[in-house]
Amino acid sequence: MRVTFTVNGREESADHVWEGESLLYVLRERMGLPGSKNACEQGECGSCTVYLDGVPVCSCLVAAGQAEGRQVRTIEGLADGDRLDPVQEAFAECGAVQCGFCTPGLVVQAHDLIERVGRPSDAEIREALAGNLCRCTGYEKIIEAVRLAASRKAATP
Amino acid sequence: MDFLRPTTWDEALAAKADRPDAVPIQGGTDVMVEINMDVRRPAGLLDLGRVAELREWAMVDGMCRVGAAVPYATVIEELGGPLPGLAQAARTVGSPQIRNRGSVGGNLGAASPAGDSHPPLLAADAVVEVASRERGVRMVPATEFYLGVKRNALEPDELIRAVHVRPATGPQYFSKVGTRNAMVIAVCSFAIALHPDRRRVGTGIGSAAPTPRRALEAEELLAEELDWTSPLDPALVRRFGELCAAAAAPIDDVRGTAAYRVHAVGVMARRTLTWAWNDHLGRRAA
Numbered sequence: 001m002r003v004t005f006t007v008n009g010r011e012e013s014a015d016h017v018w019e020g021e022s023l024l025y026v027l028r029e030r031m032g033l034p035g036s037k038n039a040c041e042q043g044e045c046g047s048c049t050v051y052l053d054g055v056p057v058c059s060c061l062v063a064a065g066q067a068e069g070r071q072v073r074t075i076e077g078l079a080d081g082d083r084l085d086p087v088q089e090a091f092a093e094c095g096a097v098q099c100g101f102c103t104p105g106l107v108v109q110a111h112d113l114i115e116r117v118g119r120p121s122d123a124e125i126r127e128a129l130a131g132n133l134c135r136c137t138g139y140e141k142i143i144e145a146v147r148l149a150a151s152r153k154a155a156t157p
Numbered sequence: 158m159d160f161l162r163p164t165t166w167d168e169a170l171a172a173k174a175d176r177p178d179a180v181p182i183q184g185g186t187d188v189m190v191e192i193n194m195d196v197r198r199p200a201g202l203l204d205l206g207r208v209a210e211l212r213e214w215a216m217v218d219g220m221c222r223v224g225a226a227v228p229y230a231t232v233i234e235e236l237g238g239p240l241p242g243l244a245q246a247a248r249t250v251g252s253p254q255i256r257n258r259g260s261v262g263g264n265l266g267a268a269s270p271a272g273d274s275h276p277p278l279l280a281a282d283a284v285v286e287v288a289s290r291e292r293g294v295r296m297v298p299a300t301e302f303y304l305g306v307k308r309n310a311l312e313p314d315e316l317i318r319a320v321h322v323r324p325a326t327g328p329q330y331f332s333k334v335g336t337r338n339a340m341v342i343a344v345c346s347f348a349i350a351l352h353p354d355r356r357r358v359g360t361g362i363g364s365a366a367p368t369p370r371r372a373l374e375a376e377e378l379l380a381e382e383l384d385w386t387s388p389l390d391p392a393l394v395r396r397f398g399e400l401c402a403a404a405a406a407p408i409d410d411v412r413g414t415a416a417y418r419v420h421a422v423g424v425m426a427r428r429t430l431t432w433a434w435n436d437h438l439g440r441r442a443a
Contacts, residue, residue, distance in 0.1 A: 001160060019158035019202060020192045041193040043186055043255055044340055058254045061189040063182055065160040066206045109253070130339030131252020 005067045007031060008077030014064075023067045024048045024059035027074060035075035035104045046132030049105035050074045056112045058131075075104035078111060086156075087111045090149035091142070098136030106132045110146045119150050159201035167290075169208050169316055174290040177313035179203040183211070183226045184258030186251065187267045211262065211318070220321045222286075225262025232261065240322055242277030242329030242348050249273055249333050252340055262317045265302065268309040268368075275303065275369030276348030276361030277331050278320065286319040287311055296321070303368035327351030328436035330429040333363070334413075334421050344413040347401070347425035351433050353385060358433075360426070365405035365418045375400035375426065386441070389434045394427050401426035 003026060004013040014030035022041075027033045027050070036059055037047035043058040050059045051073035059072075078085040087110050090096070097103050106129060113120055113128040120128065125146045126139075134142060161179055163169040173179065179201035182188045191197035205211055211226035214236065221239045223232070229247040233256065237244040243261070250256050250273050264274040265285060283299040289312060299320075302310045311317065329350040335341030346363035358379040360372040375397050382393055402423035407415040 019160040020198070022189060022193060042190040043251065046252065046254060049254055055257045056254050057258050058186075060193060061185040061255075061258065063160070063185055063189060063192075063202060063204065065162065065202070066182070066185065066204050068162070127339075128253055131254050 001065065003064050003068055005070050005072055007033065007072045008074060017064050019063070019065060021064045022060045023050070023052070023062040023064050023072070026064045026067075027059060027072070033074050033076050037101050037104055039101065043131075044133070045102070045105070046109060046129075047102050047105040049108045049132065051108065051112070056109050073108075075108055078107065085111060086152045087114065087146070087149040090145040090152065094141050094145035094148060096137060096141040096145035098134075102132060102134040102136075106134065106142060110142075110149065113146065114150045114153055117150075119154055120146070122147075158199065161201055161203045162207060163203070163205070164207045166208055166210055166288075166318065169203065169205060170288060170290040170314075172203055173316050174314045176201050176203070181205055181266060181316060183263050184228065184255075184260055186255050186259040187263060187269075205316075216324075217321070219323070221324050222319050222321050223261060224319050225265070225317045226260045227262075229256035229259050229261075239324035240277070240281070240329075241325055242280055242331050242350055243274060243322065245329070245331040246273040246277045246333070246346075246348065249331070249335075249338075249341070249343075261320055265309065265317050265320065266311070268303055268307050270303075270306055270366060270368055271343045271346075271364035272369065273331075273333065273343060273346065273363065275299070276346050276363040277329065277350070278322065279361030279369055279371050280329065280348040280350035280359035281322050281325070282359060283320050283322045285310075285317060286321060287315045288318050289315045294318075300371060303370070306367050325350065326355075327353040328433040328440075330432050332425040332429050334425070342412065345405070345407065345418040345421050345425075347422055347429055349426070349429040349433050351437055353437065356380065356383070356385060358383070358430070360401060360404075362401065362405055362422055364412075365407040365422050367406070370404065372401040372404035372426070375404060379430075385437075388438065389431065394430060397430055398423040398427040 039047040048059045180199040211224040214223045232247040264272040278299045333346040334344040343364040345365040348361040350359040405422045407418035
């Protein structure tokens with residue numbers, strides 16, 4: 001089947017999509033957007049987190065056809081041209097990235113948290129990121145990065 | 158595989174009647190796992206994501222009617238007042254991303270004995286509204302809805318439309334055993350609901366039998382022996398825990414042993430009753 005939806009502000013279509021295919025597969029393999037990572041394929045790891053109609057979801061658990069006509073925003077759509085989003089900047093500055101595989105999902109999920117909560121507490125950060133697994137960093141630098149991004153966003157009018 | 162895309166409830170019922178082999182999909186947090194892992198290849202997917210009414214809840218005739226597709230995130234944000242047990246259980250589901258998509262209707266459809274919604278629904282005497290094109294609406298009490306491991310009372314042409322739950326008249330608690338505070342399928346779980354207006358206490362046991370179930374003898378014990386104006390009698394609490402543990406019929410599996418589950422159900426039963434009772438006496442004093 002053909003699937004059409006808006007991704008990062010642009011309408012995109014994919015043909016010959018298998019009905020059981022995930023949104024993640026369509027993004028990565030059919031639309032040339034490999035930023036969202038494919039790891040567990042069962043919603044356990046959060047590496048494939050994208051916004052679907054403004055709500056963060058595991059794109060591996062969305063059937064491609066369910067995205068028809070909807071708005072998808074991926075990690076590729078967070079930066080403004082060459083200007084990184086403050087969350088991306090903070091992750092790089094704080095050393096919150098090691099192998100990098102979990103990073104896109106964590107950045108999208110942290111981005112949503114800061115949009116919703118503004119200045120989240122550590123407990124709120126931990127809860128928000130509970131579904132994003134990182135096997136390298138031990139999470140401390142990730143949490144530091146979220147704090148930094150939140151304080152910078154709060155300081156920007 | 159066919160992909161069916163109804164936009165109204167009537168269209169959804171018609172699609173299910175014409176294609177009973179199509180698997181309903183809403184949040185996808187169970188269905189897509191099975192497809193991704195290649196353990197299920199349904200002949201069709203019936204996407205309920207466009208049937209807007211399923212994502213709404215409302216008070217209807219004194220009952221809280223929760224649409225089948227209301228996501229856990231909404232249950233947490235909006236239903237903590239009328240349905241505190243269900244809201245507590247919803248907070249323990251998966252991760253934020255899962256709670257943004259997963260729904261009580263999906264939990265009922267999957268009918269896993271470990272589903273977090275089931276114990277609080279049982280404890281609060283919930284009724285499941287199911288429907289088909291040919292036979293219309295059928296109201297199925299939660300106690301009659303779960304038939305076996307991942308089997309429920311739905312006929313092949315039926316869909317789950319909503320769940321009806323009486324708003325809480327007393328304290329409710331949900332307790333769940335797992336290895337961390339997120340992304341955990343219950344080793345076992347327990348829900349309690351005090352109904353002071355009826356002088357009854359409802360219970361629900363999760364992940365400790367082929368289906369979610371109530372601890373009926375334990376409920377009877379409290380109905381007969383509780384003094385609703387006094388502190389809890391420790392002997393009664395102990396007996397309640399024993400009867401709840403005895404109502405469990407778990408198996409050994411990767412998440413835990415049967416013996417551990419029986420023990421843990423008893424512990425959770427005592428704890429949740431104590432928490433709820435403290436709240437109950439506190440409310441009376443206030």
